Amino acid sequence: MIVRHDLDGGLTLIRQTDHSQFVGQLAAHWGNDRFDSPRPYEAVVRAATFHDYGYLNWEPDLPFDRDTGIPHEFRTLPTTQRHLDAYAWCIDWLGGIDPYSSLLVSMHRSGLWRNRYETIDHPDYVARDIPPEVQAFGARLEAEQSRQKPGVDEPELWINYHLLQVWDLLGLYFGCREPVEDYIEPVPVTYAGETARVDLQPKSGRRVTFEPCPFDERPLRIPIPCRRVAARYPDEASFRKAFAQAPIELLEYELA
Numbered sequence: 001m002i003v004r005h006d007l008d009g010g011l012t013l014i015r016q017t018d019h020s021q022f023v024g025q026l027a028a029h030w031g032n033d034r035f036d037s038p039r040p041y042e043a044v045v046r047a048a049t050f051h052d053y054g055y056l057n058w059e060p061d062l063p064f065d066r067d068t069g070i071p072h073e074f075r076t077l078p079t080t081q082r083h084l085d086a087y088a089w090c091i092d093w094l095g096g097i098d099p100y101s102s103l104l105v106s107m108h109r110s111g112l113w114r115n116r117y118e119t120i121d122h123p124d125y126v127a128r129d130i131p132p133e134v135q136a137f138g139a140r141l142e143a144e145q146s147r148q149k150p151g152v153d154e155p156e157l158w159i160n161y162h163l164l165q166v167w168d169l170l171g172l173y174f175g176c177r178e179p180v181e182d183y184i185e186p187v188p189v190t191y192a193g194e195t196a197r198v199d200l201q202p203k204s205g206r207r208v209t210f211e212p213c214p215f216d217e218r219p220l221r222i223p224i225p226c227r228r229v230a231a232r233y234p235d236e237a238s239f240r241k242a243f244a245q246a247p248i249e250l251l252e253y254e255l256a
Contacts, residue, residue, distance in 0.1 A: 010228055014175050020049060020053060030167075043100040046098055047102075058086060087109050106141050
């Protein structure tokens with residue numbers, strides 16, 4: 001769950017699966033006369049679209065923080081065995097559809113515990129303390145990845161992994177708060193190894209300019225479904241009822 005604290009004192013809540021769909025739209029529209037489109041296109045876009053679908057096993061049962069009176073957000077929620085089982089389920093589920101997509105999602109998950117495998121210089125990423133059981137789970141994922149990689153174009157695979165990190169960070173950039181001036185570096189431009197810094201500049205009306213622009217539509221309009229709730233609840237039942245009753249709204253962004 002992405003929890004955004006609004007200026008009016010309320011909360012905007014975004015499901016991780018909706019964040020995942022937003023990231024998939026970024027991937028689907030990536031590529032133009034300067035930026036290479038993802039390849040293999042369908043497998044990479046599928047991985048981006050479903051990279052966080054392990055949260056399907058969490059979102060029907062939203063975890064609530066009794067100390068704060070609001071739901072746990074993804075950056076503070078303790079990693080438990082239920083988490084690890086959900087991540088493994090998502091990887092296995094995708095593997096039954098497309099092994100390449102599954103491999104990318106597995107690399108994304110293990111990479112989050114290893115500073116995104118040092119692919120991103122900015123924004124800075126600080127991993128939380130990793131308990132031994134999570135380290136062991138990540139090592140098992142990496143061992144399985146090693147068994148899957150023979151026969152795969154590994155330089156291309158790592159560029160696709162890098163792209164997935166860029167798209168995920170953009171999903172968090174738009175989801176976690178209203179956009180601010182920022183940049184992502186390095187960003188893959190071509191499969192030959194060219195990279196660039198992409199600057200993000202917010203304008204009025206939820207419009208953000210990208211320089212250089214990596215998308216095939218200019219402007220590109222993508223919504224994020226969300227729900228708005230109060231800032232605090234006396235108990236878990238009250239929050240869950242409020243969340244269930246909150247109308248689904250759209251945060252609509254224009255990427256130019």
